[in-house]
Amino acid sequence: MKSIKLNIIIFAALFTLGSCDEGFVDINTNPYAVTDIDPGLLFAGAQRTDLGGWESEHTIVQHFVNPHNSGATEGPNFNADIDNFNNGIWNNAYPNIIKNLNQALFLAESFPDRVNLRSMIRIWKAQTFMNVVDSYGDVPYFNAGYAFLKGDQFFYPAYDDDAAIYADLEKELKEAVAALSANAPFEPNDLFYGSNGSVKSTTAAVQAEKWKKLGNSLLLRLGMRYSKVDANKAAGIVSAAFSGGVLASNDDNAFVRYDGIAFTNGANNGLVNNNPYFYYAAEPFVNQLKSTEDPRTKYIIALYKNPADPLGDAAPNTAFADQFGVPVGVLNTSLVNAPYRGTRGGGYNYSQMNVKSVASQTAPTWWMTYSEVALYLAEAAQRGWIAGGEAAAKQYYESAIRADMDRYKLYPNTTTIPAAEIDAYLAHPDVAYNGANGLKLINTQLWVALIRNGVQAFANFRRSGFPALTPNKFNNLYEGGFARRFSYPDYELANNSANYKAAAAAMGGDKMISRVFWDKN
Numbered sequence: 001m002k003s004i005k006l007n008i009i010i011f012a013a014l015f016t017l018g019s020c021d022e023g024f025v026d027i028n029t030n031p032y033a034v035t036d037i038d039p040g041l042l043f044a045g046a047q048r049t050d051l052g053g054w055e056s057e058h059t060i061v062q063h064f065v066n067p068h069n070s071g072a073t074e075g076p077n078f079n080a081d082i083d084n085f086n087n088g089i090w091n092n093a094y095p096n097i098i099k100n101l102n103q104a105l106f107l108a109e110s111f112p113d114r115v116n117l118r119s120m121i122r123i124w125k126a127q128t129f130m131n132v133v134d135s136y137g138d139v140p141y142f143n144a145g146y147a148f149l150k151g152d153q154f155f156y157p158a159y160d161d162d163a164a165i166y167a168d169l170e171k172e173l174k175e176a177v178a179a180l181s182a183n184a185p186f187e188p189n190d191l192f193y194g195s196n197g198s199v200k201s202t203t204a205a206v207q208a209e210k211w212k213k214l215g216n217s218l219l220l221r222l223g224m225r226y227s228k229v230d231a232n233k234a235a236g237i238v239s240a241a242f243s244g245g246v247l248a249s250n251d252d253n254a255f256v257r258y259d260g261i262a263f264t265n266g267a268n269n270g271l272v273n274n275n276p277y278f279y280y281a282a283e284p285f286v287n288q289l290k291s292t293e294d295p296r297t298k299y300i301i302a303l304y305k306n307p308a309d310p311l312g313d314a315a316p317n318t319a320f321a322d323q324f325g326v327p328v329g330v331l332n333t334s335l336v337n338a339p340y341r342g343t344r345g346g347g348y349n350y351s352q353m354n355v356k357s358v359a360s361q362t363a364p365t366w367w368m369t370y371s372e373v374a375l376y377l378a379e380a381a382q383r384g385w386i387a388g389g390e391a392a393a394k395q396y397y398e399s400a401i402r403a404d405m406d407r408y409k410l411y412p413n414t415t416t417i418p419a420a421e422i423d424a425y426l427a428h429p430d431v432a433y434n435g436a437n438g439l440k441l442i443n444t445q446l447w448v449a450l451i452r453n454g455v456q457a458f459a460n461f462r463r464s465g466f467p468a469l470t471p472n473k474f475n476n477l478y479e480g481g482f483a484r485r486f487s488y489p490d491y492e493l494a495n496n497s498a499n500y501k502a503a504a505a506a507m508g509g510d511k512m513i514s515r516v517f518w519d520k521n
Helices: 002-021 039-048 056-060 088-108 115-136 162-179 204-227 231-244 266-273 283-291 370-383 389-410 419-427 435-449 454-464 490-495 497-506
Strands: 254-256 365-368
Touching: 039 088, 039 115, 056 454, 088 115, 115 162, 115 204, 115 454, 162 204, 162 231, 204 231, 204 365, 204 370, 204 454, 231 370, 283 435, 370 389, 370 435, 389 419, 389 435, 435 454, 490 497
Parallel strands: none
Antiparallel strands: 254 365
């Protein structure tokens, strides 16, 4: 009897499955799913996607700090190695930017004439990976972000040697720039130089020329990274990038604008919405701005009536004399007592980032600017890697500062910085260019210019050694020095264990004081 019942159940199940199979595809297909998309849209999404690095890098280079040291707030201000602060770039780059760029490049292969789009994607993918390598060292590269396209053998990619990745990035940038053509189709979705780009163009010729400059400028940045580990190689790459044509003015800047409604500045969301009373300008950075009477200061930092509600202060105090930064590595429980400045409203009596302008949710994201490029060229000229020597270095240096100050008119709630104020700044004894202190002056200006571009600020600080900051001595977890990289996400040990262990061993240990290949002791 049991056997008969079992046979009936099996027969019924098979009959049901067979009947369902006829409509299986229709039932399980989402009629509203996007199955065909212009790769240009995926590319634009990658341009707009925040890379991460909004807090930790700025803390390490002492732009701003979080003096709270408990639970989720424990981080770089206390030399801690915490996933919450280390994973931002990894978590944004791999599942979002890199995956989408791979998909866009795959789809673009179906459009043989769109060679410019493929070049743009390759350039932007190289830019993304350069930042990932600079942050972690050895990382998955050659097989990364392909599992959804090529199968499960790519689910657990090996970590590639960071120097080998850099060599391939150099190749990618050079090939992609060379392939750009004035005769290829115009790509309107490009957020930098497309129809609605931050710097609009309407023809493929203009767009291609802008991207050539951007690609060569990224190559310039890559070349500068070799300055400590291989000066001859650095000189060769920098010279090639310069000869190919780099960003020449603010009209070439690569950046993204935000309307504050549909899209906002992701890096600044944390400063505005993540308990703003946690974040304060760091003392070394504030002292730099004040001591040089930097005209950008009022747009970078401010003092609020209530640090817990900076957006609620219609007229924050931006006077030079009233700005003070929180000392690095000091606990919030110490700030309430002498010799520190005590409390103010719902926070502490110190300057914060100006959420009305530089730290606004509608502030642009600057990916590559002429000011950054010109400062690299100033260093290259000072080192003799490009022609002109000290005279050219001075010219690039001053052009960079003027361009950076002019850039501030694109931030919300700002006005154009007057030429007289810029001239006075350039003449200041601690700013005026001289070859003897050239590298220090140039890279200190990069420190200022890269405010809100933490990934680049952290990388250039490690590369150049400037500004000459005092290490955070809250504890000795960094052995008396600075963090040199971020540790890999903890979940990699569980998800990609063998490859993680091999990479950690190759890096000399998965530690914050291990160094990427170009950060030679």
